[in-house]
Amino acid sequence: MSRIDLTQMKTGESGTVIELYGGYGMVTRLEAMGIRPGVMLTKVSSQIMRGPVIVKIGTTQVAIGFGMARKVIVRVD
Amino acid sequence: MIKKILLMGNPNVGKSVIFSRLTGVDVIASNYPGTTVEFCKGCVGKAEQKADVIDVPGTYTLEPTSPAEQVAVELLNRAIEEKDSIVINVIDATNLERNLNLTLQLLKREIPVIIALNLWDEAKHIGISIDVEKLEQILGVPIIPTVAITGEGIKQLVTRLGEAKKSQYQYEDKERWHEVGNITNSVQVITHKHHTIGERLGDLTIHPWTGIPIAIGVMLLVFAVIRFIGEGLIGYIFEPLFENLWSPVMMALSRFLGGQGIIHNILIGQLIEGEIDFGQSFGLLTTGLFVPIAAVLPYIIAFYLVLSFLEDSGYLPRLAVLLDKLMHTVGLHGMAIVPMMLGLGCNVPGALSTRVLESKRERFIAATLMSIAIPCMAQIAMIFGLIGKFGIKGMSPVFGTLFIVWFVFGFLMSKIIKGESPEIFTEIPPYRLPYFGALLKKVWMRIKWFLREAIPFVLLGVFIVNILYSFGIIAFLGKIAAPIVTNLLGLPLEAVGALIIGFLRKDLAVGMLAPLGLSLKQLIVACVVLAMYFPCVATFAVLLKELGIIDMIKAAIIMIVSSFLIGALLNLIL
Numbered sequence: 001m002s003r004i005d006l007t008q009m010k011t012g013e014s015g016t017v018i019e020l021y022g023g024y025g026m027v028t029r030l031e032a033m034g035i036r037p038g039v040m041l042t043k044v045s046s047q048i049m050r051g052p053v054i055v056k057i058g059t060t061q062v063a064i065g066f067g068m069a070r071k072v073i074v075r076v077d
Numbered sequence: 078m079i080k081k082i083l084l085m086g087n088p089n090v091g092k093s094v095i096f097s098r099l100t101g102v103d104v105i106a107s108n109y110p111g112t113t114v115e116f117c118k119g120c121v122g123k124a125e126q127k128a129d130v131i132d133v134p135g136t137y138t139l140e141p142t143s144p145a146e147q148v149a150v151e152l153l154n155r156a157i158e159e160k161d162s163i164v165i166n167v168i169d170a171t172n173l174e175r176n177l178n179l180t181l182q183l184l185k186r187e188i189p190v191i192i193a194l195n196l197w198d199e200a201k202h203i204g205i206s207i208d209v210e211k212l213e214q215i216l217g218v219p220i221i222p223t224v225a226i227t228g229e230g231i232k233q234l235v236t237r238l239g240e241a242k243k244s245q246y247q248y249e250d251k252e253r254w255h256e257v258g259n260i261t262n263s264v265q266v267i268t269h270k271h272h273t274i275g276e277r278l279g280d281l282t283i284h285p286w287t288g289i290p291i292a293i294g295v296m297l298l299v300f301a302v303i304r305f306i307g308e309g310l311i312g313y314i315f316e317p318l319f320e321n322l323w324s325p326v327m328m329a330l331s332r333f334l335g336g337q338g339i340i341h342n343i344l345i346g347q348l349i350e351g352e353i354d355f356g357q358s359f360g361l362l363t364t365g366l367f368v369p370i371a372a373v374l375p376y377i378i379a380f381y382l383v384l385s386f387l388e389d390s391g392y393l394p395r396l397a398v399l400l401d402k403l404m405h406t407v408g409l410h411g412m413a414i415v416p417m418m419l420g421l422g423c424n425v426p427g428a429l430s431t432r433v434l435e436s437k438r439e440r441f442i443a444a445t446l447m448s449i450a451i452p453c454m455a456q457i458a459m460i461f462g463l464i465g466k467f468g469i470k471g472m473s474p475v476f477g478t479l480f481i482v483w484f485v486f487g488f489l490m491s492k493i494i495k496g497e498s499p500e501i502f503t504e505i506p507p508y509r510l511p512y513f514g515a516l517l518k519k520v521w522m523r524i525k526w527f528l529r530e531a532i533p534f535v536l537l538g539v540f541i542v543n544i545l546y547s548f549g550i551i552a553f554l555g556k557i558a559a560p561i562v563t564n565l566l567g568l569p570l571e572a573v574g575a576l577i578i579g580f581l582r583k584d585l586a587v588g589m590l591a592p593l594g595l596s597l598k599q600l601i602v603a604c605v606v607l608a609m610y611f612p613c614v615a616t617f618a619v620l621l622k623e624l625g626i627i628d629m630i631k632a633a634i635i636m637i638v639s640s641f642l643i644g645a646l647l648n649l650i651l
Contacts, residue, residue, distance in 0.1 A: 047285050047398065058172065058175070060175060062505065063504075063505055064500070065500020065501045
């Protein structure tokens with residue numbers, strides 16, 4: 001079990017969100033899209049050169065910019 | 078009695094389709110978040126029981142993060158104050174948990190709510206079943222499963238509107254997500270999931286190593302299809318119609334008017350070697366009708382067919398993700414391709430759609446870049462007509478220059494204007510096979526809009542041109558502008574007429590270059606300058622509203638200075 005951020009996850013890997021770093025505004029936006037502590041997600045892909053990360057939560061796919069993705073901490077089992 | 082109905086929900090759940098079903102009012106709906114940025118109004122019911130329906134821009138939460146979401150929250154607050162209003166909360170059944178977050182926020186407000194559980198068929202298809210009765214009991218408001226695109230459930234929704242009520246549901250704000258999770262677990266069963274073709278395609282188009290080549294392929298195909306359809310329509314339908322049917326009528330009218338005189342010149346224009354030349358005669362009934370209908374409309378049809386397909390399939394947000402990095406170099410993020418793509422059709426909807434962007438800085442950069450370097454389809458169609466015969470040798474300097482300008486100016490603006498560019502954060506909707514009827518209706522709406530906006534302005538433009546020429550005003554202005562137009566840009570004095578009309582309609586302005594007998598180099602310079610130097614009056618009005626007067630002045634200065642700079646540069650190096 002390790003704590004890593006979304007950009008460090010491998011494509012296809014699943015994990016549980018344990019923490020969101022960042023200001024109130026960013027946390028609100030992430031949570032509104034369903035990304036919040038306790039939620040399971042799977043990394044679908046990431047773009048080259050620090051591009052956006054795509055994750056899947058339930059049936060929703062969400063693209064998250066690299067900087068924002070680094071602030072989402074997950075535990076990969 | 079209900080006076081006002083607000084359609085609210087997350088982005089991309091089908092609010093606009095439900096709106097259209099309820100009111101019969103046509104609105105644009107697409108498969109990507111943020112299609113509706115401005116609210117839209119219609120009515121439902123008959124005579125005594127008529128109620129206003131408002132299509133509210135999508136929002137994930139009642140704590141707004143963009144101007145479009147701000148609009149949503151303001152509309153809600155106003156409706157609560159006014160009483161006699163209800164909310165139809167549209168929920169995406171395939172994403173119950175995320176959607177319920179907004180629902181719970183809505184239930185706390187002092188307004189009756191009724192829920193449309195939309196995309197019901199898709200939820201069933203991917204193996205999600207929801208116990209509607211139980212959900213109704215928990216939330217304490219009526220819930221109606223709907224499939225907006227086919228109209229299923231809409232009748233029931235309308236008959237039950239009166240049952241909308243304020244919920245008694247209680248919870249602590251801090252515990253909202255916890256509540257949402259509990260509700261979802263108790264009403265939703267996910268039986269099985271098969272990997273659909275759409276999902277596999279989704280994966281391929283978003284992985285960089287497969288996605289980028291596919292994106293390049295798609296763009297080339299888009300270009301080829303637009304030219305194929307556009308040229309086909311012109312060559313086989315519109316031009317023959319004008320040449321064989323309209324031309325004899327006009328010749329008869331010309332003879333009737335005696336072949337000359339002021340009325341003849343305004344209606345028919347100049348006869349070229351005793352014949353009507355629809356490109357050069359410049360009368361209201363000749364060139365004035367030919368430009369919008371035969372030269373531009375075919376490309377408008379072609380472009381919107383292709384764009385609507387891209388929109389409804391769900392490809393646009395994927396393209397946004399792939400191009401995110403490129404867009405960051407110009408101070409924007411991937412979703413800014415939406416205003417750019419819409420701008421290619423017409424700069425007006427392009428400018429409006431900048432509202433999906435989060436910061437003022439982004440909206441300024443996106444709006445300025447779009448109006449400088451993205452020519453609208455009407456203008457592109459005329460450029461095709463004028464320079465197309467030179468092939469790649471003529472086209473690439475024009476569009477290549479505009480692309481370089483887009484990139485360099487964007488880069489400079491992102492460096493000079495203070496602030497950071499927010500990152501992309503968007504839902505990627507599943508691929509959906511476009512519903513053909515809805516797609517054609519959307520294309521038709523956009524064509525109607527074009528005809529309504531373009532034809533009066535083109536006719537007005539032709540009229541003004543004739544007046545200006547008859548009174549020698551063009552010649553006079555030409556003399557004043559000679560240092561810039563002739564010396565700097567290397568264009569003949571008459572080209573000043575095109576620059577003036579360009580404020581009104583860009584397509585007509587490009588058309589005015591046709592009779593001047595310009596060399597290829599002059600055509601390239603003139604087309605680039607016309608594309609860049611100022612937005613047309615319709616776009617200008619929208620930009621003024623979106624940016625405010627100060628930013629609009631800044632943008633205008635950037636446009637005017639840069640267009641003459643680039644024009645002079647092209648004149649030197651070509």
